[in-house]
Amino acid sequence: MSNIAFIHDNSLYMKGIVHILNEEIPKHTFHLYNYKEVLSGETRIHYYTDLLILELNTQTSQDEIYEKYQNRNIKMAVWTFSEVHREQIADLMKKGIDGYFYGDLDLNQFQSAILDILKGNKYIHTYFSSMILHEYARITNQSVTRPSDLLTNREWEVLEGLSKGWQNEEIANQYSISDKTVKNHVSSIIKKLKVKNRMHAVLAAIRNNWVSV
Secondary structure (H helix, E strand, C coil): CEEEEEEECCCHHHHHHHHHHHHHCCCEEEEEEEHHHHHHCCCCCCCCCCEEEEECCCCCCCHHHHHHHCCCCCEEEEEECCCCCHHHHHHHHHHCCCEEEECCCCHHHHHHHHHHHHCCCCEECHHHHHHHHHHHHHHHCCCCCCCCCCCCHHHHHHHHHHHCCCCHHHHHHHHCCCHHHHHHHHHHHHHHHCCCCHHHHHHHHHHCCCCCC
16 A cells, blocks of 8 residues: 655645545545645654655745655655646756646546556656657757668658647648558557557657657
């Protein structure tokens, strides 16, 4: 059983989420803490906390929380219900955040996400994905180089489209091919790159400077 802590800024919605999680996912224990109480020392986070999820609120600085718990071998994630600016993304990337949650709760998706994070993987909600990828590309700012025998020309084009955040329909329209053909190309790309899904394919492409975004 894992201990998962939420730190919120007087959010009624976050209180409701934690209540639901404790009822629906009994294999984990979910705790709720208040930013001000934690920072003042009035409340202490459970010593054996495995994952810390911070409500991302522009009115409250998370820096002190990061500094306080970053050396305790605790996984860290953020959750927001509002717009996030590029500067915030850059700051979160520098801190090495393990999970990026957004919006309404999907229990199955959330349960899968926390398992991934606890195993040492990253979870990135689709809302954050294109911003994180573009910020990573901006930071690295390197020219595109591609291995000649890894993918076909069409697969490179599809992968480029995925890296821009395009959906299958948009890729199909761009290259005048059917949606089914796009799906086949995506499946082939995932298989050839030996990754789990399309998001991991894009991460691999950007990390290796195979695409421009």
